[in-house]
Amino acid sequence: MRPLVLAALVALASAPASVSAEPIAAPEPEPRPLGLDIRRAQLPNGLRVVLAVDPTSPTVAVDVVYDVGARNEVPGRSGFAHLFEHMMFQGSSRVPRGEHFRLVTAHGGTLNGTTSSDRTNYFELLPRSELPLALWLEADRMKSLDISQSNFENQRQVVKEEYRMRIENRPYAPANIELQATVFEGHFPYSHATIGTMADLDSASLDWVRAFHNSYYAPNNAVLAIAGDIDPDETLRLVRQIFGDAKPVANVPKYPGGTVPEQTAERQRTVNDPHAKLPAVFYGWAAPASRQREHYALELAAMALGDGESSRLYRKLVREQSQALEVDVSLWGHRGPDMFEIDVKLAASGSLARVQSVVEEEIDSLARNGPTPAELTKLRQRIKHGFLFGLQSNYARAQQLAEFELYWGDATLLRSELGHYLTVSADDIRRAVASTLTKARRSRIEVRPRTEGAVQ
Amino acid sequence: MKSVFLFTALLTACGATPVASSGPPRVTIPVAPSASVADPGPPPSLASKEALFPKVARRVLPNGLEVAVVEAHALPIVQVRLFVRAGMGYGGPALASLTAQLLKDGGTRSMKNTELVERIERLGATLSVQTGLDSTVLGLGITKEHLSEAIAILAEMVRSPRFEETELDKLKARATDEAEDSARSDGSWTATRVLFHELYQSTSPYAVYDASPADIRKVTGKTVRTFHRRFYVPKNTTLVVAGDTTLDLAADVAVHSFGTWAGGNAPVREAVPLVASKGRRVVIAHRPQSAQSDVFAVGTVPQRDTPDWPAIRVATQVLGGGPASRLFMDVREKRSLAYQTRASLIELAQGPQPVVAYAGTRTAKTAEALDGLLENLERMVTAAPSEDELATARRYLVDVFAIRMETVGAIADMVVTESTLGLGDGYWDRYRAKLRTVDAKAVGEVSRAMFRPTLIVVAGDADVIGTSLTRFGVVTVVDPEHEFRLVRTLPAAAAAR
Known part of the structure; x- marks a missing residue:
């Protein structure tokens, strides 16, 4: 299972970065518990x-x-x-x-x-x-x-x-x-x-x-x-x-931008994979860019579905029903249009129809009811945990700060990032799932493994 | 983030120890001919700071459980490792890993199977269960206010497991799927399994790497319970706590949760004899339609506590420890034969240890890549490393430890390694001091013994590469998808090298 990648931390950067001029700006009050100076x-x-x-x-x-x-x-x-x-x-x-x-x-x-x-x-x-x-x-x-x-x-x-x-x-x-x-x-x-x-x-x-x-x-x-x-x-x-003597470039080519054409019907593909032993199914939905309110809600939805062994899909598909070997739910974390993805590698005795049914049931449940209060408390605790443990190394801090500066124009926004997650409500999650994870917007890839002795 | 493509694999280090920037002499920085005299290169280094490995404080409870604590108070977090000296081949194949997984999946007397994980995840933590070659480690990171609760959960897991048959059956089915999946999809896994099978006699706990479906089938509720009684005893277990805590606090918590835990003596370790070498062997783990071959050239070095270990480590670094090494510069950067190529040591608690030169190469170039590995191994024997190569390897090995010690979890893992391998407290600093004294003569001596591979293992498409490898010796082809059974043997070519 893919661990939470320290919050997606990215969204569409249409505005130019605004950074302070020299000299170095005075440090802001030290936040707790991250202590980012x-x-x-x-x-x-x-x-x-x-x-x-x-x-x-x-x-x-x-x-x-x-x-x-x-x-x-x-x-x-x-x-x-x-x-x-x-x-x-x-x-x-x-x-x-x-x-x-x-x-x-x-x-x-x-x-x-x-x-x-x-x-x-x-x-x-x-x-x-x-x-x-x-x-x-x-x-x-x-x-x-x-x-x-x-x-x-x-x-x-x-x-x-x-x-x-x-x-x-x-x-x-x-x-x-x-x-x-x-x-x-x-x-x-x-x-x-x-x-x-x-x-x-x-x-x-x-x-x-x-x-x-x-x-x-x-x-x-x-x-x-x-x-x-x-x-x-x-x-x-x-x-x-x-x-200091590095020369700037006058006309850095602009990223052309653009949007993902709205999808109105499910897309299905099949991949024959000679190196796969077990069947798998991958689902994907186009999602808003990172750091938009809906994106934070979708990140929590992804955690409810697939973060940890007590998550909804892992518990049902792997632990209780033995339908799957692995379940992975995540967003890619793009600064531009993003993707919500659910990957399920089936057990040898698993049924694709049964897996699909459970995935759809849990999405429907979140879209109707949102997470339970206990579930939301757990998600918030795990988000806090992720921030605290995920920013320990120098490289982790440097990379996150650089991306915040580059994508959003201000590295210090990282200090308030945790707060965005903690203010997401159960209703935010419910609405984000209902509007994003629909069948019409879904893409589905089925992986067919090589059968014994077959040459593809 | 998944669509990130690493350019070079992050360098691997064996063990880890603090940095000493004041150690070896600086390496000369060359300046390209085009650079002007007025621009001599980078500004001078800044002041360095010595970084010793933090003190490990230990206390042994009356029942024999050892508590090891490293204090690090920068953040209000704690990393816990409960490790049992029970590796993947101990007591029989598949037993250690399935027992450990069942501790997590099977529930305890007071908690049903899913309740245990739910309680841990409500704390924000994730419980990891890992069985290595010499130990099983239950690990989790938590904020310090949850230390007592987390250790209480761990204690209940190891002391009062349910070991329900239905959960064991589910686990065995999952483990079987995973083993069959790895046998087809993971060339490195199949090659490593062959490596251990070919290198160590069948009576050795190292003869089995991970588990096959047949290994898993043999495990029963009874064998799991027997294994648990034998290995999960206080005298065979250490509780490591690193982070924002103290020895007194951690020991109090341990006494509360583990104080009444009883059990026998730690099991005596089994011997690890090697298979007698009869010249070089080539084994292909057949992987139909493989786009690349995973090529391993395998030798051995003496037991981990040999005084030659620092020299062995420097020699391995010179050969294949990262982007300044010979393998990287030759097999990758000169010959374009691989994206990943390296040399590494597999560290074990006892007996001879494998040393592996590796390249992942396209199928058509398998023999050529093996030539590249063997030529570089031979050059380690015949051409002593230059002073610059030695200085580079020493400085890297000495200083990189501080970078690896930036997280509390890494520090906890280093304490586990230190204990598992029987190295003793203070080892990392002693080791670093010895690394600084390694010279060309010492590297030359160990190289002559360790870089003469007697075993070649290749995971790849035997139908395509089999004949081309007969010039390296007799080729045995095995089928990982059918319990590694023998498929065929190809005689060595007349001009086998």
Whole structure:
């Protein structure tokens, strides 16, 4: 069962980010019990900076989040934002190929980068003393990439291996891609998988890499979040020194936006999966963007249905009736249009009709009555718990704050985020389920496993 | 968030210990030729702080139950781990994991099966039940005001289980589905199961990794109860509490909930003899239509308490511990053969320990990827690591612990590891000090012994890759979907390496 991903934390960012000018704004009163000491600033070149001071551990997380992801891709170029992310580790003007990995490791740290529909991030986790190194490495590749055709071909092959690992060799992954395509049909930005297709990866060219970097990888299209055992004044001095000469881009391509066409009848698809042993059924509904009131209510509805072994669907389908092996209910957490998803992997003796009946009964029950008072109390307790435990590490804080700054224009909104969940009422949940999780708006993917000996 | 694609797998560390930024010397930072003289590179490092592993305070109750406490007061939270020295092969296949799951699913004398989970989840927590190779851990994180209630629930689970047959039957059906599912869908799981089966003699508790449907069928209510009586005794159990608490408080709570718990002595551990090696063996766990092969090249290292462990750990790091390692830079970044490639140690409480070089590669390149792994293993034997490689590995291993210790749960898990492996309190700091002294000579000596793999395991499509692997030795093909039965044997090619 997928644990609650620290509240979806995202919604449609139509308004430009408004951040404070230098110097660093005075810290706001310390909230309880999270104790987030957040400072914000912006450099003249547009780079937004978020600092979170916490001396608990002598470590620091440096996280640069760029406002570009798979949703910025166009048909024929799916997967390119992610492929480009790989190229960011292939060398920059002062850091030869391979040195980024070696330098961070050699100074006691780890690093990574991730791409989603909504953004791309790069981070280093290091002892506090090595903060300057992380900033220098990130600034260097923001300012200039050193790429070659051979490096590009190498990374294209590596990404294709990643595709095989994550999609072609993994059961149920193709069905999940099919669900995404079906729910967001007619809205390309969110209807395609971040990793793209093999055909699009094959057609990508080196020229695109340079153009992509020139278009999106600029200080005025990024947020730099630093969390951990830092001195905020010293840190901002270093940020100015190291990132200050990064040149802004005048015309960062605007995300085209758009909406998901309204669905008026159920869509059904079947996926034959050679690596699946058990049948499964995936349901999806288009949902409002994150951080809208209805979205908070839907998140609580997802928890009522599938968070924990005492949740409605898990208890009935897995524990009581032995119809299923796994139940997973979640929202994806997009800043743009989102998806509400229910995945059920059936038991060998399970019945698809019975599973569907239970899923529909529980949705209907929530749509008619909402959660019980005891259930709502439990959901609120688990939300509080999720916030408290989910923001312990430097990286978790840096990433959440960066996304709040990038998507919603103010990292400090994270402080009041828990309150949005705690004010959701049973009636809010009832109404959100009734309006969103209807049969007419539903997409349904059935996974058929390979039968013994069959070749598909 | 599901549509996030990690670029490199986060680095794995064995164990974990605090950071010492003042440890090994700094590594030279090269500057590309194009950089100007006036721009020499990153600003100097800032002041470092020593970070020792927090003190573990222990108290043994009169009945033999050990209470271990780590105080961390930054947040009002507590992580609890009740761990029993009962690994997945202890006492017979599938018993440890099914017994542990039944503690959760089967209810207690005062709580029906679903009530127990409901009570825990009302606290905001999620109860995890995990059976590893040497221990079973019941874990949950809670806010500190619920510590007493949470431990009372755990105590009732392990002391007064119902072990209802109907719930056991449901659990066995689910476990069977999971085992059959893994046998088809998870190449890494099948390869790991073959690894342990091939490496350890059948009498060893490590001969069985996880469980097959046949293993599960043999479990009965009677064998579960017998297992529970034997292993779930205070003298074989430790309660770890980390977070916003004190030893006195946690011990008081433990006395209240566990003080009258009685039981026999801790079971004597069984021996773990290896299967005698008769040259290199290749085993393919057949996975029809596999798009990739999971390739494991397996050797062994001495028992976990060997004084050579720091050198063994540094050697493994140089070979395949993250993106600065030889495997990553060669098999992935140079040869484009894999997205994931690494070297790792599987740590066990006793006996020889497996060391694995791994690559996940497209089916057509399986033999080529195995060549890549073996060539890098051989180079570890013939070419000593450079000073830069050693400094990089040492610094990483010494300093990364502080990053891994950022959460209270990670600290609690490190105490469990320390106890399960019998390392003793203060181990992580002693280990870190020893890592700093590891030199090329020590790494060279351990490399010559540990990087000569005698076992190759590949999870992949045997119909496509079988013949190509005969140049590495005799190939045995097994079928994971039918209890790993032998399918066929292919003789080694004349020019087998």
